[in-house]
Amino acid sequence: MKNKVFLILCALLVGAFMSVSGQDEGTGPPGSPSPPAPASDVTAHVEIEGNQRVALVHWRLPDENGVSEYVIMRALTPEGPFEERGRVTAGVDRFRDILEMPTDSAIVADTMNTVDVVAPAPPTGVVVADRGNDHGHAINVSWDLSADDGTGMDNVIIYGIYRARGEPDIFLLQGEAFKGDSTYADIGSKEEHLKNYMPDHVDYYYKVRAKTNQYQPGQRDYFYKVRAVAADTTLFSDSETSIMDGTVFSDSEIAGPVQSYGQWFNTDRLSVLFLVAGFLIVTIFFIQKAKGGADLFVRRLAGIEAVDEAIGRATEMGKPILYVLGLGTAADIATIASYTILGRVAKKIAEYQTGLIVPCYDPIVMTVAQETVKTAYMDAGRPDAYHQDIVYFVTNQQFAYVAAVNGVMMRERPATNLYMGKFYAESLILAETGVVAGSIQISGTDEISQIPFFVVACDYTLIGEELYAASAYLGREPLLLGSLKAQDYAKAGVIILTVAGFLAMIFGWEGFRDFFHVTN
Amino acid sequence: MKRQIPLMFVFVLGFLMIIQFFIPHEKSEDLASFLLDWIVIIGIFALALGLWSLVRVSWDKVKHRKPNWQYSVITLVGLFIMIFFGFDYFRNFFSAEGLDNYMYVSFYTSIVIPVQATMFSLLAFFIASAAYRAFRARTVLATLLLLSALIIMLRFNPYLGPIGPFCERTSVWLLNVPNLAAKRAIIIGVGLGMVATAFKVILGIERAYLGKD
Numbered sequence: 033m034k035n036k037v038f039l040i041l042c043a044l045l046v047g048a049f050m051s052v053s054g055q056d057e058g059t060g061p062p063g064s065p066s067p068p069a070p071a072s073d074v075t076a077h078v079e080i081e082g083n084q085r086v087a088l089v090h091w092r093l094p095d096e097n098g099v100s101e102y103v104i105m106r107a108l109t110p111e112g113p114f115e116e117r118g119r120v121t122a123g124v125d126r127f128r129d130i131l132e133m134p135t136d137s138a139i140v141a142d143t144m145n146t147v148d149v150v151a152p153a154p155p156t157g158v159v160v161a162d163r164g165n166d167h168g169h170a171i172n173v174s175w176d177l178s179a180d181d182g183t184g185m186d187n188v189i190i191y192g193i194y195r196a197r198g199e200p201d202i203f204l205l206q207g208e209a210f211k212g213d214s215t216y217a218d219i220g221s222k223e224e225h226l227k228n229y230m231p232d233h234v235d236y237y238y239k240v241r242a243k244t245n246q247y248q249p250g251q252r253d254y255f256y257k258v259r260a261v262a263a264d265t266t267l268f269s270d271s272e273t274s275i276m277d278g279t280v281f282s283d284s285e286i287a288g289p290v291q292s293y294g295q296w297f298n299t300d301r302l303s304v305l306f307l308v309a310g311f312l313i314v315t316i317f318f319i320q321k322a323k324g325g326a327d328l329f330v331r332r333l334a335g336i337e338a339v340d341e342a343i344g345r346a347t348e349m350g351k352p353i354l355y356v357l358g359l360g361t362a363a364d365i366a367t368i369a370s371y372t373i374l375g376r377v378a379k380k381i382a383e384y385q386t387g388l389i390v391p392c393y394d395p396i397v398m399t400v401a402q403e404t405v406k407t408a409y410m411d412a413g414r415p416d417a418y419h420q421d422i423v424y425f426v427t428n429q430q431f432a433y434v435a436a437v438n439g440v441m442m443r444e445r446p447a448t449n450l451y452m453g454k455f456y457a458e459s460l461i462l463a464e465t466g467v468v469a470g471s472i473q474i475s476g477t478d479e480i481s482q483i484p485f486f487v488v489a490c491d492y493t494l495i496g497e498e499l500y501a502a503s504a505y506l507g508r509e510p511l512l513l514g515s516l517k518a519q520d521y522a523k524a525g526v527i528i529l530t531v532a533g534f535l536a537m538i539f540g541w542e543g544f545r546d547f548f549h550v551t552n
Numbered sequence: 553m554k555r556q557i558p559l560m561f562v563f564v565l566g567f568l569m570i571i572q573f574f575i576p577h578e579k580s581e582d583l584a585s586f587l588l589d590w591i592v593i594i595g596i597f598a599l600a601l602g603l604w605s606l607v608r609v610s611w612d613k614v615k616h617r618k619p620n621w622q623y624s625v626i627t628l629v630g631l632f633i634m635i636f637f638g639f640d641y642f643r644n645f646f647s648a649e650g651l652d653n654y655m656y657v658s659f660y661t662s663i664v665i666p667v668q669a670t671m672f673s674l675l676a677f678f679i680a681s682a683a684y685r686a687f688r689a690r691t692v693l694a695t696l697l698l699l700s701a702l703i704i705m706l707r708f709n710p711y712l713g714p715i716g717p718f719c720e721r722t723s724v725w726l727l728n729v730p731n732l733a734a735k736r737a738i739i740i741g742v743g744l745g746m747v748a749t750a751f752k753v754i755l756g757i758e759r760a761y762l763g764k765d
Contacts, residue, residue: 167578294577365746372760395602424609425602431671464678488686496738497745
């Protein structure tokens with residue numbers, strides 16, 4: 033028997049080594065020269081300059097380690113053959129390719145067929161400004177519609193928004209707006225390694241192009257690619273091939289310069305600031321009032337009142353109590369509220385000398401829960417009854433955790449199951465297994481979609497905010513009751529504001545609505 | 553002092569994060585991102601504690617031959633097998649490439665995923681049993697619940713004939729008016745409760761997470 037086990041283990045080990053060694057892809061001997069990284073995001077589009085057409089080719093610089101120069105190549109088909117159009121040194125990311133008129137008979141015929149396509153009237157009144165209430169790296173562009181958008185020839189199909197950086201020389205397409213739209217938010221990234229990187233405090237120029245999406249007379253498809261060449265010219269790498277954008281268009285006047293920058297206060301969130309400050313003031317007021325000895329009424333919470341009864345039942349039956357903190361992290365408010373309830377429950381359990389089982393899903397939650405339970409046992413004067421295995425980690429795989437907790441329920445048959453915290457799809461599986469195990473069940477969660485499941489499967493359920501109120505209700509401490517009272521008044525405030533909102537909309541007080549309109 | 557320093561940290565950082573919400577500037581975002589990164593760092597250290605807890609509890613059961621100790625053997629074997637196959641021994645021992653290991657991936661896709669899917673599938677049967685209990689018309693409210701549920705379930709039946717439009721209209725009304733109103737009331741309550749609890753934590757009124765209430 034031992035030999036068989038030994039052989040199986042050896043086979044597993046060999047399998048493991050073979051499987052890891054089989055992954056070697058053979059990247060070649062170390063130290064051999066490698067070609068430079070290719071240029072990326074190659075774009076090409078046509079500009080009209082005087083009486084000639086120019087293809088503006090732009091690319092994103094790669095890690096230029098080893099790059100000596102870039103060779104710009106052009107072809108009539110994506111497959112090639114590509115011919116060299118020019119060279120630029122490393123560090124340059126653009127190239128102007130002057131386009132010749134076609135001589136090929138087929139192209140000439142194509143030109144003849146499309147020569148009557150007329151460009152739409154250009155957009156006018158382009159206004160550019162920093163996009164407010166953000167972290168920067170964004171510019172708002174607005175314009176007056178082309179005279180041929182919806183009226184006139186009505187041949188505008190789309191607007192292209194082009195941006196040049198530093199000098200108004202090479203404009204690159206940043207995005208498009210549909211016909212009839214007259215605004216565009218050019219939102220870049222603050223991350224340098226990303227394609228749409230857009231640094232702050234740099235001059236930007238914009239122009240808006242009204243396009244008809246018809247073929248440019250006298251133009252044919254050109255395909256460009258950029259070759260990054262090392263000092264040793266036998267080492268090079270090609271970019272992806274890019275087709276030239278060539279539509280019939282007309283450009284607006286150039287607008288700019290404009291710079292993007294971040295703001296130090298988000299005025300769109302002013303209403304939130306007022307409400308939070310107001311709520312804080314009310315909370316502090318009621319806490320002070322409670323400290324002064326005012327009798328604050330709190331309505332009965334059946335679920336919490338049942339906790340004592342449930343602990344008593346467990347003591348009589350000589351069976352443990354299972355406390356599940358849910359799938360939330362230690363940063364979730366529901367989990368924080370659950371710690372408080374756990375502390376109170378653990379103290380009672382320690383006093384009654386009943387068993388407690390707390391399987392955890394999150395290791396941070398486990399660490400905090402261990403400390404909470406330990407302190408509760410010490411407060412109850414029973415530090416000897418505490419041992420670290422009361423609170424233990426199971427797994428952070430959702431259904432593996434459910435399987436483990438269900439296993440505990442079916443094997444240990446706890447007298448009481450308490451589910452307090454954040455729950456998802458596992459709520460009903462846990463609660464129904466608890467029913468099968470014959471336990472009294474008390475639950476509390478702020479996950480709205482899980483509340484119905486708990487309501488049908490548990491004896492008592494704390495609905496939403498009752499979970500947060502439970503700690504104050506259990507402790508009856510003035511400080512906690514004060515904050516509970518503040519919540520009630522805040523709810524009254526929400527009702528008043530809701531009614532005021534109805535009235536504002538009925539009477540057309542748009543300012544009221546706009547004040548409460550919060551953007552992210 | 554043991555309690556004062558953590559409470560001070562919570563107070564300062566809590567208010568810092570509230571203020572950060574109103575400052576969209578890049579510097580403010582970077583600060584928030586830096587602070588949130590600490591959650592990941594703490595999580596990594598806590599994972600070691602979690603694993604230690606799991607091993608200790610399981611090993612204790614096996615060592616003392618406690619009831620159902622065999623399950624703990626399976627737990628420990630599963631844990632160590634996955635750890636063993638999770639390393640790339642011959643190339644980059646400290647990289648994540650071991651997670652592509654054939655054995656590791658096979659165990660995961662052939663055992664872990666089907667077992668988890670099985671657990672999830674049990675939900676269908678549990679919903680049926682829970683619905684059976686919930687829909688017993690013992691009181692007026694339970695009867696209302698039963699009728700509402702019947703109308704909403706009937707809505708999806710394509711062979712309802714003349715009562716089809718009635719079921720459609722009524723179920724839409726039930727979902728969009730009383731159901732949505734109740735949901736919104738709970739959401740408002742939860743939102744205020746969250747803010748109140750956050751204030752209690754920041755102001756040091758709620759201290760259970762420190763192991764002291």
